[in-house]
Amino acid sequence: RLGNTDLTVTSGFSLRHDIVSDLELSKTLNRTTVLENIQLGDLNQTNLGAYANVEFDLGKLKVSSAIRLDYFKFLYHDKLQINYQTLSETKSILSPKLNFYFEAQENLQFYLKSGIGFHSNDARVIVSQNSKDILPKAYGLDVGNIWKPFPKIILNSAMWYLFLEQEFVYVGDAGIVEPSGKSERFGLDLGIRYQFNDWLFFDTDATVTHARSTDDPKGENYIPLAPDFTLTGGLSINNLDNFSGGIRFRYLDDRPANEDNSIVAKGYFVTDFNMNYSLKNVTLGIVIENLFDTEWNETQFATESRLQNETQSVEEIHFTPGTPFFLKAIITYKF
Template identity: 30%
Template sequence: MRFKEKISVVKASRVAKQPPRFFYLLHFMVLSNLTVSVAQAAGLPATDELTLESIVVRPQSQVLIGIADSASEGTVTAQQLKARPLLRPAEVMEAVPGMIVTQHSGGGKANQYFLRGYNLDHGSDFSTYVNGMPVNQVTHAHGQGYMDLNFLIPELIGNLRYRKGVYAAEDGDFAVAGSARIDYVKSLDTPFLDFTLGEYGYKRFLGAGSHKFGDVNVLAALELVGNDGPWDQSENLVKRNGVFRVSSGNAYEGYSLTAMAYENNWTATEQVPVRAIENGEISKYGTFAPTDGGKTHRYSLNGEVAKSDEKGRWKANAYLIDYQLNLFSTPSGLLDGQHEQADKRLTWGGQVAREQDINLVGKNSTLDVGVQLRHDRMSELGLYQTTNRVRDTTTRKDEVDQTGIGIFSNLNTQWNDWLRTNVGLRWDGIKSEIKNKGGEFNINNGGTGRDHQVSPKLGVVFGPFDKTEFYANWGHGFHSNDGRGSTATTNAVDGSSLERIPLIAKAVGSELGVRTQLLPNWHSSLTFWQIALDSELVYIGDEGVTEPKGGSKRRGIEWSNYYSHDGLILDADVAISHARFNVPSNGGDKIPNAIPVTASLAVTHDTGGQWFGGVRTRYIGAYPLEETGALKSKAFWATNLKLGYRYDKHIQLSLDVLNIFNSTANDIEYFGASCTNAEGAGCGGGEGIEGRLIHPLEPRSVRLGLRLSL
């Protein structure tokens, strides 16, 4: 959620430079080499016969030494997530070192994400894929990159692979702070039924199982969730979620076809002014808007296939997603009243890639080349003023067709026992066609926006030296801006003039890092990173306009640790970041809601015996609420606990205690203008009264679970 701020529009400096010529020359040589290999495979004449040895230089294992392309990437296993206590499905993302997940509204809305000094809002600078399908939504009614992960079923996650920074050629739009790829399992050891009951009306049912028919695995799962929450007005959340998957083979030779269906309805308690709580107008868990909330659905079908040969493998996927959101919010109390953001779209696309073993100047190498395509057909993209969820007037309504194409290549070369390199090159093109369908001041905001970018990448790895490797990475990346901003010349709210905004905001990043195995079973990584972003342009869904925020620079340090032995898994990390605007505004250069310090410690233990469990605590440091940094949030710790007992092989009991020490901190804090019931809708001369707005942590709650294995 974004709030109205009195800011000066600053022109961002162009930090992205043209890539060096050697990137183009090198990739031309490599692609030519690949063409020779393909010609030989087809029986066509070639001047030289290639004799290759297979080499793996990519992160396809849990071992940290010898397979990663950067110090800040990794894989989270199902075993790590199995005994981790979760308040919300999207909290699986907190397994990414340094990632923080919060919420400022109801349980059906996308979470807030924070990483590397970025307030990612609902996902604007971190890209996520589930079973090969993109989750981030382009040109979204509420916010660019909207990443709703409420459809995740944590028990089905097989692994979560993450990368930070802009260094992977496979990653395109939104992969500025990083990216994650979540894959579901293809089969389960045994079918099960889960029943969970908790305080505040929480109830959950999950039934899942799989069966093998010859070489074909069939998996099915059904999840039903209800929750009222601790709020004064019941959340009335009702979630329905299903998965059906057919698969065979493995990641190198096989296929999968997955159908998913997710629906959610809820009533939201938004952030509220602190002064209304302090003067007793409402309680800490109160609200001024009894009809905020919404409904959403996500129906999808995707297929993945992999085929290997003597030189490498092909992999391809295709997806179709039917998505809709109707979100009702009163973000500033009575200041602007309630509005509805409506998003109805059909998204389709896919990827075809080839992983090829080649010989480069006598050295064993692996080359990836691929093409990605995504098209979003948005039949309704609207902003409406409403009363109790009934539309009164149309601020803006559009139909949008947006297409993105990405072409990438990535070359990994092992030069000798202690040196390997990773060279990538990516091209992206975006086209957005806007058709105005409603709104008094929206009639001239249609048209076509286009933009493209070339993104070179480079990584160098030295080692291993006594189970230690050193990394250096550099690259270009980007996030797209809302397509409506690329054609709009008029503010849809008041008719004032606007400048058109580029479709792409460029980023340049670099990092130095080290991975080491300090002791048997203990792996540690230390990373120093920095990133510059052309412009933090964002689409303000609450106002129907794109707002220039100016260029920014961030830098930081991350220390991550992983220990595993005899059923014990320990994850510990600390992240420190420094985030600043290039040009000060509103009296300062601090970036609001950029968290400077985070830390977490997760310990799980499961030897397969009767008892198992886990505990996780996280720390969020105080962050600036406005550009001067004079106003800050309050730092806090929060801890969750899970304890389980296997009565026998068919019956398992569990106890989750969330926010075990009953921290009274706030899940999120903002600074902005608002009006309360006592102040009236016209408070502050119609401009509202500025102050802190908060959404509190949910108080301590207990959930009891029963699993019946069939």
């Protein structure tokens, strides 16, 4: 306690060490014979972290403040260099956060969450940055509520904002992630949970997002593949005469595939189904992915390519087809 205020203190530390040998992107013949190495090297990365969190209980208002210290050491040995060379960088960063939770009523809570983090995902970019923007910061803010207006329904909503000091874009042909400037995102999240009875449940979540680069002119500042609308949900059965399962859907709207939105990544609506029956130690089940056999693209990106009979390359959508109708049977035995 601090005076008349209850407080809870939590602290800890973390250690992570990754060793990845032969990190590679190569041109091959029939996926077996290497024709040309584009990227080839060994990665050695260490992350030490320590954090402390203090939560103050002020009755209906709870305040949580925390800070985290991270230390990184990046080592990368580029095997494509003629002379042996290991590139290295070290960096430390402090990440604070401050959250407020207010219980307006027994069934209604408001919250405000704020924090500063960092964004980085390729050691090869980091060691080539010459100590510039090694761990670019991310600033986030959430304002929302959780409301239970009736015993069997829960509603939650949130408005949020995210600013990144540096956006990163994967360049497939080069096998690297490259910096592409500052960006901001803001949006609205909505969620519903409803219990019809003891065994039937419904849930759905929707997100609306505005994502743009802040360094580029209007109309040329779209963030490729950043979704602007998503919707998920479904019906679930739990323990109905030993049956359980559900039907679920996911929807992703069309979204820009390049910076000026002249190329569009197509959205999709896909439905999955599963059903299980339990009898003592044995569970029998079926899983159906893409119940209605919808044609959809799972991975999509805009890049240049050229066919053998073409003189000029063309920038267009390249994609991995999504899973078609797929049925799987499952037998589980519990010892």
